[in-house]
Amino acid sequence: xxxxxxxxxxxxxxxxxxxxxxxxxxxxxxxxxxxxxxxxxxxxxxxxxxxxxxxxxxxxxxxxxxxxxxxxxxxxxxxxxxxxxxxxxxxxxxxxxxxxxxxxxxxxxxxxxxxxxxxxxxxxxxxxxxxxxxxxxxxxxxxxxxxxxxxxxxxxxxxxxxxxxxxxxxxxxxxxxxxxxxxxxxxxxxxxxxxxxxxxxxxxxxxxxxxxxxxxxxxxxxxxxxxxxxxxxxxxxxxxxxxxxxxxxxxxxxxxxxxxxxxxxxxxxxxxxxxxxxxxxxxxxxxxxxxxxxxxxxxxxxxxxxxxxxxxxxxxxxxxxxxxxxxxxxxxxxxxxxxxxxxxxxxxxxxxxxxxxxxxxxxxxxxxxxxxxxxxxxxxxxxxxxxxxxxxxxxxxxxxxxxxxxxxxxxxxxxxxxxxxxxxxxxxxxxxxxxxxxxxxxxxxxxxxxxxxxxxxxxxxxxxxxxxxxxxxxxxxxxxxxxxxxxxxxxxxxxxxxxxxxxxxxxx
Amino acid sequence: xxxxxxxxxxxxxxxxxxxxxxxxxxxxxxxxxxxxxxxxxxxxxxxxxxxxxxxxxxxxxxxxxxxxxxxxxxxxxxxxxxxxxxxxxxxxxxxxxxxxxxxxxxxxxxxxxxxxxxxxxxxxxxxxxxxxxxxxxxxxxxxxxxxxxxxxxxxxxxxxxxxxxxxxxxxxxxxxxxxxxxxxxxxxxxxxxxxxxxxxxxxxxxxxxxxxxxxxxxxxxxxxxxxxxxxxxxxxxxxxxxxxxxxxxxxxxxxxxxxxxxxxxxxxxxxxxxxxxxxxxxxxxxxxxxxxxxxxxxxxxxxxxxxxxxxxxxxxxxxxxxxxxxxxxxxxxxxxxxxxxxxxxxxxxxxxxxxxxxxxxxxxxxxxxxxxxxxxxxxxxxx
Numbered sequence: 083x084x085x086x087x088x089x090x091x092x093x094x095x096x097x098x099x100x101x102x103x104x105x106x107x108x109x110x111x112x113x114x115x116x117x118x119x120x121x122x123x124x125x126x127x128x129x130x131x132x133x134x135x136x137x138x139x140x141x142x143x144x145x146x147x148x149x150x151x152x153x154x155x156x157x158x159x160x161x162x163x164x165x166x167x168x169x170x171x172x173x174x175x176x177x178x179x180x181x182x183x184x185x186x187x188x189x190x191x192x193x194x195x196x197x198x199x200x201x202x203x204x205x206x207x208x209x210x211x212x213x214x215x216x217x218x219x220x221x222x223x224x225x226x227x228x229x230x231x232x233x234x235x236x237x238x239x240x241x242x243x244x245x246x247x248x249x250x251x252x253x254x255x256x257x258x259x260x261x262x263x264x265x266x267x268x269x270x271x272x273x274x275x276x277x278x279x280x281x282x283x284x285x286x287x288x289x290x291x292x293x294x295x296x297x298x299x300x301x302x303x304x305x306x307x308x309x310x311x312x313x314x315x316x317x318x319x320x321x322x323x324x325x326x327x328x329x330x331x332x333x334x335x336x337x338x339x340x341x342x343x344x345x346x347x348x349x350x351x352x353x354x355x356x357x358x359x360x361x362x363x364x365x366x367x368x369x370x371x372x373x374x375x376x377x378x379x380x381x382x383x384x385x386x387x388x389x390x391x392x393x394x395x396x397x398x399x400x401x402x403x404x405x406x407x408x409x410x411x412x413x414x415x416x417x418x419x420x421x422x423x424x425x426x427x428x429x430x431x432x433x434x435x436x437x438x439x440x441x442x443x444x445x446x447x448x449x450x451x452x453x454x455x456x457x458x459x460x461x462x463x464x465x466x467x468x469x470x471x472x473x474x475x476x477x478x479x480x481x482x483x484x485x486x487x488x489x490x491x492x493x494x495x496x497x498x499x500x501x502x503x504x505x506x507x508x509x510x511x512x513x514x515x516x517x518x519x520x521x522x523x524x525x526x527x528x529x530x531x532x533x534x535x536x537x538x539x540x541x542x543x544x545x546x547x548x549x550x551x552x553x554x555x556x557x558x559x560x561x562x563x564x565x566x567x568x569x570x571x572x573x574x575x576x577x578x579x580x581x582x583x584x585x586x587x588x589x590x
Numbered sequence: 591x592x593x594x595x596x597x598x599x600x601x602x603x604x605x606x607x608x609x610x611x612x613x614x615x616x617x618x619x620x621x622x623x624x625x626x627x628x629x630x631x632x633x634x635x636x637x638x639x640x641x642x643x644x645x646x647x648x649x650x651x652x653x654x655x656x657x658x659x660x661x662x663x664x665x666x667x668x669x670x671x672x673x674x675x676x677x678x679x680x681x682x683x684x685x686x687x688x689x690x691x692x693x694x695x696x697x698x699x700x701x702x703x704x705x706x707x708x709x710x711x712x713x714x715x716x717x718x719x720x721x722x723x724x725x726x727x728x729x730x731x732x733x734x735x736x737x738x739x740x741x742x743x744x745x746x747x748x749x750x751x752x753x754x755x756x757x758x759x760x761x762x763x764x765x766x767x768x769x770x771x772x773x774x775x776x777x778x779x780x781x782x783x784x785x786x787x788x789x790x791x792x793x794x795x796x797x798x799x800x801x802x803x804x805x806x807x808x809x810x811x812x813x814x815x816x817x818x819x820x821x822x823x824x825x826x827x828x829x830x831x832x833x834x835x836x837x838x839x840x841x842x843x844x845x846x847x848x849x850x851x852x853x854x855x856x857x858x859x860x861x862x863x864x865x866x867x868x869x870x871x872x873x874x875x876x877x878x879x880x881x882x883x884x885x886x887x888x889x890x891x892x893x894x895x896x897x898x899x900x901x902x903x904x905x906x907x908x909x910x911x912x913x914x915x916x917x918x919x920x921x922x923x924x925x926x927x928x929x930x931x932x933x934x935x936x937x938x939x940x941x942x943x944x945x946x947x948x949x950x951x952x953x954x955x956x957x958x959x960x961x962x963x964x965x966x967x968x969x970x971x972x973x
Contacts, residue, residue, distance in 0.1 A: 104658040106635040110643050114605060135632065159634075161607065183632040 083152045085131055092134050092178070095144045100135035100184065107133050111159065111179045114170055128171040130157060130179040137184045139260065139268065139305040145178065146303065147266040154178055155583050158299040160201045161186070169298070172584015180303060195219055195311040196257060196273060196281045201304060212311075219311035257281040259291055260306040264576040273308045281310050293571070298585040301575050315386035319396050323408040324380045328464050331379040334406035341402060343395045344383040381408070466540060473536035477529050591691050597649035602683040603642035609672040609685070610637045625675070625891060627667050627898050627905075627916040636662055638672030638685055645688045648695070660700040663692055665912055667905045668784055669863040669898035689903075693786035701786065704907040708785035711744050712776050712794055718742065719750040720771040726757030728769050731805050736768030739807050741821070741831075743814035744777035745937040751969040755961045756813060756834065762964045763841040767811065775801060780816040780864055784904040792824055799827040811837050813957070815936045816902075819868035833865055835935050838960045839877040849882060849963040854954060855930030856885045860920070860943065861896035862936030875935055875956055882963050889927045897923070899934075901942035917946040924951065933959060 083091075092101045102108075112129030136142045149156050155177030159169040171177045182202035188211055189198045197212060212219075258272030258279065271290040273281035294301040321344070325331040328349070335349045383399065385392040400410050572579075572587055583589050610629040628636040635644070644663065647653035666689060673685040693705075720742050731739045740760065746752045760767050775798050782791040798821070802810065812818040813834045821831045841847055859875050866872050872893050879886045891897040900906070900916025920943060924932055931952040934940045944953055961968075 102633060102635070104635065104662075105653050105656065106640060106644050106647070106659055106662055107633065109647050109653055110635045110640050113643060113646075133634075181634060183634065 083154075088148075088152070088154065088178070089132055091148055092132065092145065095148070096134055096136055096141050100137070102133045102135075103131070111181070112170060112174075126174075128174045128176060130171050130177050131175055133179045133181055135181050135184050139262065142180065142262050142303055142305050143266050143268060145180070146262050146264065149178060149580050150264055150266060150578060153578055153580060155580050156180065156299070156303070157582050157585065158182070158201075158303050161203060170585070172582075172589045177583075180299075185305070190215065192217065194273070194278070194281050196308045197311070198274075198306060198308045200306055217311075218314050255310045255312065256291060256307060257310045258308045259294075259304050261294060261302040261304045263302040264578060264581050268305075269302070273310075274306065281308060297582075299582040300572065300585060300587055301581060303581075317387065317389040317392045319385040319392040320383065321385070321396050321399055322380055322382050322411040323400070323403045324411065325406065325408055326379070328379045328467065330407050331381055334403050334408055335381055337402055337406065338381070338383065338399060341398070343399050343402075344385055349379075349381050380411075469540055470537060473540070474533055477533050477536075481529050591687075591694075593649045596645055596688065596691055596695075599684050599688050600642050600645035600649060603639055603646075603676075603685075605639040605643070607637070607639055609639070609675045625671050625895060625897060627669060627900055627912075627919075628665050630916065630919055631665065636665055641666060641689060641692070642683060642685065645692055648692070655697050655700055657700065660696060660702075663689075663696065664702060664705065664904060664908050666903050667863075667898045667900055667916065668780070668903035670867040671863075671898070674867050674894065690783050690786075690788060693784065694788055696786065702904070702908045705785045705904045707907075708781040708904060709787050709790065711779060711781050712787075712790060714774045714777060715748050718747045718771075718774055719753055720747060720769055720774060722750050722753045723757045723760075723769050723771065725754075726761040728757055728760060728767050728771075730772060731768035731770045731807065733805050736805050737808045738765060738767045739802075739805070739810055740767055740769045741810050741812045741817060742769060742771075742774045742777060743812060743817040744779050744781075745814040745817075747774060747777050752813070752957075754968050755958060755966060758966045758968065759834075759838060759841070759957065759961050759964060760811075762847065763837070764846070765841075768805075768807075770801070770805075778817055778820055779814060780820050780868075780902070781904070783820065784902070791820060795821065795824040796826070799825055799829075802829050803827055815862040815864035815869065816938065819864040822869055833869065833871050833874060833935070834957055835865065835874040835878060836871060838957065839874040839881070842878060842881040842960070847964070850965065852882060852884070852959055852962050854884070854952065854959065856887055856928060857931045857933050858887050858889055858924060858927045858929035859892070859956070860899060860924075860932060860934045860936075860939050861893060862934065862939050863896070863898050863902055865935055866894065866896055875933070878956060878960060879933070882959065884959075887927050887929050889923050891923065899936075899939040899942045901938040906938065906942050913942050914945060917942050921946050921948065 089101055089103065108129040108131075109127075111133050113127040134145055136145060146156065148154070155171065156179075157169050157171050157177055158180040160182050169179065171179070182200065184202060185200035186202040187198075187200040188203055190196075190212065191198065192215075256272075258270065258274035258281070260268060260270045260274055262268050269290070270276075273279045294304065323334070325334065331349050338344060381403065385395045387395070400408075403410070569587070575581075579587075610624055610626045624630050626638055628638070628641075634640050641663065644653070644659060648655070653659065668686070668689055670686055673683070676683045676685060723740065728740065729735070740756065746756065776794040778791055778794050778798065782788070782794075807829055809830045809832060810821065811834055812821060812831055815833065818831055818833050825831065842849070857879065859879065861867075861872060861875070865875075876886070889896075897920055898916065899920055900913045905916070906913045924943075925948060929951065931954055932943065932947075933954055933956045934943070935956045937955075940953060940955060947953055
């Protein structure tokens with residue numbers, strides 16, 4: 083079908099005002115924060131042929147049916163506040179992009195303790211609305227404050243973040259969704275399966291609700307979603323404890339898990355102080371903090387409840403962790419978390435735009451995923467981390483201006499995520515290690531390159547399975563079993579492959 | 591600004607999109623969730639981040655100027671919310687400067703005629719009405735005698751009724767104020783930035799600086815917020831520029847000033863972008879309302895989150911359809927506030943909102959309310 087004909091048919095569905103093909107719209111929907119080199123370009127900008135603004139689930143369904151009949155690729159963007167990956171077409175001048183600006187409905191159901199939202203809502207809108215209600219309950223949101231709640235990958239990260247803050251964060255409060263599949267069929271899951279279905283929160287697992295997470299619209303377009311409320315804790319607290327070795331930290335972590343104290347307890351290897359980066363009052367503060375803790379293995383955790391409970395659990399954990407050689411961080415260090423808590427309270431999320439300030443202290447700064455891999459033994463992981471930090475520090479020592487700049491930071495994520503069957507943009511495999519290097523200026527590129535080369539060499543020495551991000555083909559090959567499973571599901575829900583080709587799955 | 595400099599600035603935007611709106615309270619309608627007027631179009635390209643991407647594309651040569659791009663650019667009211675919000679919260683994309691630069695570099699043939707005309711706003715009208723000020727003891731500014739002067743901006747320079755009212759207020763204040771009456775200062779305003787005439791504006795303000803310094807002026811009172819904001823921003827002199835609302839608010843603090851009750855019912859205030867966001871003067875109008883004992887109700891989007899009336903950036907002259915749409919949106923909120931009178935402090939807010947005004951809500955300039963409270967019964971106050 084010719085482009086003009088597509089536009090005509092789309093106009094008939096949504097109205098001619100809501101179909102756009104002007105240069106700037108196409109450019110805008112063909113580029114994002116990661117398509118420019120200065121901001122850590124990971125993939126090229128590709129413009130869609132046309133952008134369509136549906137006003138209802140019915141509009142979405144009709145557009146999808148049209149695309150299905152004519153084998154036209156579909157991409158989606160939620161509230162238009164996407165920071166990272168997932169809505170840029172798989173190739174240039176290709177496909178239809180959905181924009182959900184017209185679908186910003188929010189409905190709070192106080193009886194069922196859920197909030198139902200449309201894809202154009204932003205986390206910020208929903209949070210503020212609920213905050214104003216002041217009923218003592220709130221949902222937990224992950225992702226950036228402006229970040230669209232949908233498309234469904236934009237229910238974004240947060241699953242393994244610290245959960246101890248006032249509002250908490252994470253995707254686990256999603257209880258149901260309405261999704262339009264590639265053939266136009268509408269699927270409703272969980273709490274939205276029937277009117278008045280109970281809204282039980284549950285973690286990622288066999289429930290259909292979690293199927294499309296991180297799929298970047300690869301399985302279908304979510305048109306409504308329900309989030310469960312949780313009681314707002316009267317008090318929150320946090321604890322950060324350093325260890326000599328990663329092994330000590332892991333053993334201490336086991337003890338914490340058995341005790342059932344705390345929430346969101348996470349082991350972090352050297353340089354894993356991402357929370358400070360995400361959450362400190364300003365990026366310089368976070369950057370300095372991360373640099374000051376480069377060599378520290380630590381456990382971070384949160385506490386929620388009454389003031390007495392928070393205090394009791396915190397003290398109990400300190401006592402327990404000390405047995406494993408843990409040293410609690412001094413108050414001045416922890417006080418940086420006030421920023422995090424204020425941030426979480428303000429935005430109900432963790433990856434505030436402040437992370438963008440961190441990520442791009444200046445226009446030409448950005449983040450580079452230096453290296454990564456999956457390890458099969460603890461020893462390999464420890465050796466990799468040790469050598470990795472040595473490599474980083476050697477470059478720092480040789481280049482004092484690099485070291486002293488408030489921005490360049492290496493961050494190390496170890497075993498940081500759960501793997502979702504459908505993940506496309508993210509590669510959080512259990513056991514994975516990723517070194518992320520933020521840089522503040524192009525002048526540092528040679529040093530970044532040097533560090534990167536050292537890591538690559540180590541990867542080869544250790545024979546690790548490499549990791550990649552974004553459209554890197556390795557994203558789809560890092561976990562072959564998971565990817566095979568994802569392909570089976572994809573085939574079942576999208577046999578013609580029109581849903582976001584080249585994003586969640588490689589271009590056929 | 592070079593293309594590289596423009597690109598450097600534009601790339602600060604990572605499109606988090608939060609600048610387009612903040613929900614202040616309940617969201618009774620989708621329309622109220624936006625703070626950026628352009629975002630009411632619901633098109634990403636019209637939003638601040640879209641315009642930042644426009645700058646990026648132009649600077650990189652990814653897009654060439656055309657009618658569509660010009661249409662999008664001139665839909666922006668340059669209210670400054672995006673810049674202020676970005677600066678307030680996180681990183682700072684200098685949206686204001688970028689938007690102004692885009693209006694400078696857009697090819698001449700794509701500049702709308704109405705926008706081009708704005709260069710003419712620099713000219714002093716042949717027949718000004720500034721002479722009426724002498725009735726109220728305001729004298730010709732001269733060296734050593736005029737520490738405080740009133741700026742004859744483009745909205746009052748030929749408006750005798752308004753000048754009478756302002757003159758009356760100044761007289762009541764008991765302050766010695768001068769004015770460049772016989773040879774007025776160039777009536778600069780932000781309209782020049784909207785038109786892409788930044789260099790001309792800067793040159794005019796440099797000339798103003800010279801004359802102010804020569805006359806030994808310490809303080810300049812400015813009525814038009816659009817003039818106030820550019821004078822504050824571009825003047826290199828040590829002169830303090832204050833709004834007429836600040837002057838009134840300070841005056842009303844004095845116990846010597848007696849005021850009478852003004853019966854205008856429940857009031858709400860429309861913060862002009864150039865008074866609030868650009869000049870950071872949010873307090874003065876509220877101090878005035880409080881001191882006059884008015885029954886004040888604030889709108890959802892107020893103070894630093896105030897919504898633009900829709901007139902700025904030349905939208906009122908170039909895209910009256912959009913200006914009306916933006917005004918309609920504002921009126922929904924004004925009506926919902928339950929106010930019987932809308933107070934403004936800007937001629938352009940007044941004019942743009944008036945076109946969509948419902949019959950049952952009155953609109954009054956806050957200066958007129960002050961004048962009435964002080965006993966003024968002239969034309970402007972009556973209107």
